[in-house]
Amino acid sequence: MKIINKIAEMQQYSTLQRCEGKKIAVVPTMGFLHEGHLSLIDCARKEADIVIVTNFVNPTQFAPHEDLDTYPRNFEEDCKLCKERGTDIVFAPEADDMYCADRTTWVIEEKLSKHLCGLSRPVFFRGICTVVTKLFNITLPDIAVFGQKDAQQALIITRMVRDLNFPIEIIVAPLVREKDGLAMSSRNRYLNEGERHRGLVISRSLFRAEKMLVQNGIGRLGEVLSMIVDNISEAGGKIDYVEALDAATLEEPDENVKTLLLACAADFGKARLIDNVLVKIGE
């Protein structure tokens, strides 16, 4: 496995691989890898000849008051894990190389980004769309793998790739949970023991809601959402949102909805926890 830091070297490497007819998959990450990320690498490994994992804590997706400076990092351990899972290249650029000080260009998705995380984090998806576009232009992949854990991100990237005609297939790999149900996330590192235990209320409430919706349809959606809100609040979580939206459009669901995205975000201590389940309606 090779580590590449320079943008031009990364582009040259990928261009050469493409000329040799190799299929490239990229797994964009911000490092501090856990089993969720590694499952994305496994997925990429199955689909392509060359697997590139990008490791870059992207400053433009953090607002000034957010956790850019304290975001957990462990580059050495990340590289070890990448190697074990058969990664060919770790691309880890410097922020100053990625972003010119006088940059004036952004990539903005204007609809899906206005819901869920986008409401409380207004620059978040602009930063993500911009950096992912840059990473695509640098790593030149045929395939890119994202996780369902960040359901809204996956939907926005898929839309961006369609709208801007990137010749890239987006694969969305399943969300990976700890044994007790907690969705894996680098930010789980911020949780103390009590918060981690109380944070389990999120996945438990989502699973309970899923059962209720599968049994009863969306007729009593309000009650289901209130149940989740009450449970999380009682456990001391500070809720950002609890929503059930049409999974294809992120609009309010109507009677024709096929799949609901039941999603929530709540702070437990310093950790912002997000989680979601997809619920097939009327099956």
Ligand code: PAF
């Ligand atoms: O999901 C993430 O870790 C980040 O949002 C991404 C896609 C690597 C962009 O910085």
